[in-house]
Amino acid sequence: MEQNKTIMEYETVALDDADSALVVIDQTKLPAVTELLRLHTAQEIWDAIYLLKVRGAPAIGVAAAFGIYLLAKGIDAQDYETFYRKFCEYKNYLNSARPTAVNLSWALNRMERVCTDNRTLPVDEIRRKLKETAVAMKEEDIRVCRAIGEHGLTLLKPGDGILTHCNAGQLATCKYGTATAPIYLGQERGYRFRVYADETRPLLQGARLTAYELQASGVDVTLICDNMSATVMKNGWVNAVFVGCDRVAANGDTANKIGTSVVATVAKRYNVPFYVCAPTSTIDMNTPTGADIVIEERPAGEVTDMWYEKPMAPAGIKVFNPAFDVTDNDLISGIVTEYGVLRSPYTESFAKLFEHL
Numbered sequence: 385m386e387q388n389k390t391i392m393e394y395e396t397v398a399l400d401d402a403d404s405a406l407v408v409i410d411q412t413k414l415p416a417v418t419e420l421l422r423l424h425t426a427q428e429i430w431d432a433i434y435l436l437k438v439r440g441a442p443a444i445g446v447a448a449a450f451g452i453y454l455l456a457k458g459i460d461a462q463d464y465e466t467f468y469r470k471f472c473e474y475k476n477y478l479n480s481a482r483p484t485a486v487n488l489s490w491a492l493n494r495m496e497r498v499c500t501d502n503r504t505l506p507v508d509e510i511r512r513k514l515k516e517t518a519v520a521m522k523e524e525d526i527r528v529c530r531a532i533g534e535h536g537l538t539l540l541k542p543g544d545g546i547l548t549h550c551n552a553g554q555l556a557t558c559k560y561g562t563a564t565a566p567i568y569l570g571q572e573r574g575y576r577f578r579v580y581a582d583e584t585r586p587l588l589q590g591a592r593l594t595a596y597e598l599q600a601s602g603v604d605v606t607l608i609c610d611n612m613s614a615t616v617m618k619n620g621w622v623n624a625v626f627v628g629c630d631r632v633a634a635n636g637d638t639a640n641k642i643g644t645s646v647v648a649t650v651a652k653r654y655n656v657p658f659y660v661c662a663p664t665s666t667i668d669m670n671t672p673t674g675a676d677i678v679i680e681e682r683p684a685g686e687v688t689d690m691w692y693e694k695p696m697a698p699a700g701i702k703v704f705n706p707a708f709d710v711t712d713n714d715l716i717s718g719i720v721t722e723y724g725v726l727r728s729p730y731t732e733s734f735a736k737l738f739e740h741l
């Protein structure tokens with residue numbers, strides 16, 4: 385890390401067009417080491433997404449948009465058919481990196497539409513438009529997160545205790561985060577929140593990333609193990625839970641990091657409101673219910689070996705390692721979007737929202 389620069393001053397995802405590089409912070413090394421990766425090839429970009437070097441639904445979307453632009457820039461073709469065929473190969477490849485966060489396919493589909501809508505233009509002009517769109521998506525992400533922060537803040541009062549799970553912070557987006565956006569805006573305005581960050585087994589995004597970025601921003605943050613959320617809620621220390629999401633189904637069921645539905649269930653037991661922060665790009669009206677969301681399963685070694693000096697479980701043990709779970713819509717007090725806070729029944733509030741977009 386450069387001297388005197390905090391993690392908040394680094395860009396989670398950036399484009400270096402002169403070097404044809406996608407630049408991301410290697411999040412697997414945080415908080416110990418801040419290293420910027422310069423990714424050039426399809427394989428490098430795919431690996432960075434799969435290995436969670438860049439992670440969090442909105443950040444994955446923007447990384448994929450920059451990535452596909454850079455790959456399109458490198459396609460050696462001037463005729464549309466050849467260019468588009470190769471574009472789709474790259475698109476399908478990047479899209480296969482992770483299945484649950486809808487922002488990945490959402491961003492890649494939006495980039496594909498730039499090609500198909502402009503098929504009659506010279507290929508170089510399409511490449512230029514792809515860059516313009518990817519840059520706009522990053523700017524939009526920042527605006528959207530800030531708007532989520534403003535709406536989320538209306539649900540809180542100064543001094544509140546907030547619990548969050550995983551990292552839906554600046555490191556998962558281009559700025560502010562989603563679940564952390566109300567916290568950062570509140571911090572700017574002297575709200576003095578007390579935040580509890582779940583460590584988030586098995587990959588520790590809460591401990592390594594959320595605790596790190598909130599602490600670097602001067603927020604009062606306390607790290608807890610995942611199995612302590614009932615204790616802090618029963619003690620009355622938590623006024624609201626704020627989490628992010630990877631895909632919201634049309635009925636309001638929500639996929640987010642594994643363990644989120646446990647937090648939601650506990651919050652219901654202790655009458656703590658449970659809010660999901662969701663850019664509208666994460667609401668997937670083509671997925672009817674949570675049961676239709678594909679849940680990524682990841683290697684056993686993430687549970688048994690990673691983060692330990694030596695494997696901490698018996699060799700050959702059977703492991704179940706789903707990366708996400710689905711929180712049923714009846715456990716969700718509100719879904720905070722860039723357009724406002726949506727309430728149950730979500731089928732109706734989504735219909736009303738998308739009618740005007």
Ligand code: MRU
Nearest residue numbers: 439440441552556562628629641
């Ligand atoms: O596996 P990850 O680290 O990509 O999971 C991230 C989450 O579950 C986040 O809560 C979600 O993507 C929202 S990020 C604003």
